Amino acid sequence: MSKNTGKDVQLEIRQGLKQYVIGFILSIVFTVLSKFVMLSWLSLFACAQVFVQLYYFMHLADEEKPRYTLLSMIFFVIMVCIISLGSIVIMYATRAAH
Amino acid sequence: MSNAHALGHEHGHDAHHDAHHDEHHVDPNGLKVMGFWIYLMSDLFIFGSLFAAFAVLKDGTFGNITHAELASESMHNAIIETALLLTSSFTSGLAVLYLKSKKNSLVNIWLGITLLLGVAFLYLEVTEFKLLIDDGHSFTASAFLSSFFGLVGTHGLHVTVGCLWLIGLMIQVSKRTIDDTLMRKVGVFALFWHFLDIVWIFVFTFVYLGGVIS
Numbered sequence: 001m002s003k004n005t006g007k008d009v010q011l012e013i014r015q016g017l018k019q020y021v022i023g024f025i026l027s028i029v030f031t032v033l034s035k036f037v038m039l040s041w042l043s044l045f046a047c048a049q050v051f052v053q054l055y056y057f058m059h060l061a062d063e064e065k066p067r068y069t070l071l072s073m074i075f076f077v078i079m080v081c082i083i084s085l086g087s088i089v090i091m092y093a094t095r096a097a098h
Numbered sequence: 099m100s101n102a103h104a105l106g107h108e109h110g111h112d113a114h115h116d117a118h119h120d121e122h123h124v125d126p127n128g129l130k131v132m133g134f135w136i137y138l139m140s141d142l143f144i145f146g147s148l149f150a151a152f153a154v155l156k157d158g159t160f161g162n163i164t165h166a167e168l169a170s171e172s173m174h175n176a177i178i179e180t181a182l183l184l185t186s187s188f189t190s191g192l193a194v195l196y197l198k199s200k201k202n203s204l205v206n207i208w209l210g211i212t213l214l215l216g217v218a219f220l221y222l223e224v225t226e227f228k229l230l231i232d233d234g235h236s237f238t239a240s241a242f243l244s245s246f247f248g249l250v251g252t253h254g255l256h257v258t259v260g261c262l263w264l265i266g267l268m269i270q271v272s273k274r275t276i277d278d279t280l281m282r283k284v285g286v287f288a289l290f291w292h293f294l295d296i297v298w299i300f301v302f303t304f305v306y307l308g309g310v311i312s
Contacts, residue, residue, distance in 0.1 A: 013199060017195060053295060
């Protein structure tokens, strides 16, 4: 590990702080806006929030080149969407049949 | 790996060498963080199923309180809970950031604020649950309330476990020097906390806002 001088660390913290503050402001904006939108737009705002959390807080984009975490996450999210959305579609279809 | 080997024939030995290089120098802390990501994603299955159950059962009110009534009754509370959890997600991120300064007290201050916000969130949630149960809207009253308490309660349980974890973490931060292992421990906790915030955003959107708007 390379030894950082005090100034480098200060600069790094200031840059990181900027990222966190941007993320925090964006997530507040999306939350407040989602109170004033139609039902069909709600999921869009929730997804935007997820993106803000993953990018600004969880630093998913900073991962090094073989992006195993990102890949496994995409896989899991697709599986969860198939299972939960699929269950909802099937359950509503069976209800409509009665 | 087979792709890298196939490419190795075209690009000479470089691609071949790089593939092996990556395989043998694995950072154990990085691997543990990735393992934690996989745990978080499998936790997503639990919440995904509970959300699906909620979406299916939300009209099964059995003469008890409806989704719209519950949502408008709890809206005020839910907005404050959202603000608390969002802010605590931010402060837990700042704790990770200030690990770089190597000042344990600074990290612990941000972790402490996170803990306070988390406990305040839990207090509000328990108050809301108690109010509902006292009014006769217990989880046994209807399918809708079962799915509501199941979903929101599971999230609350995660926050509770997170708060206990945070107490243990703060003790470690106060006693140890900040090295790669401690940085990983705080980082992994922050990932868990951000994940809970993501789940709460969906709870707030579909359980509370969805009930008010529809």
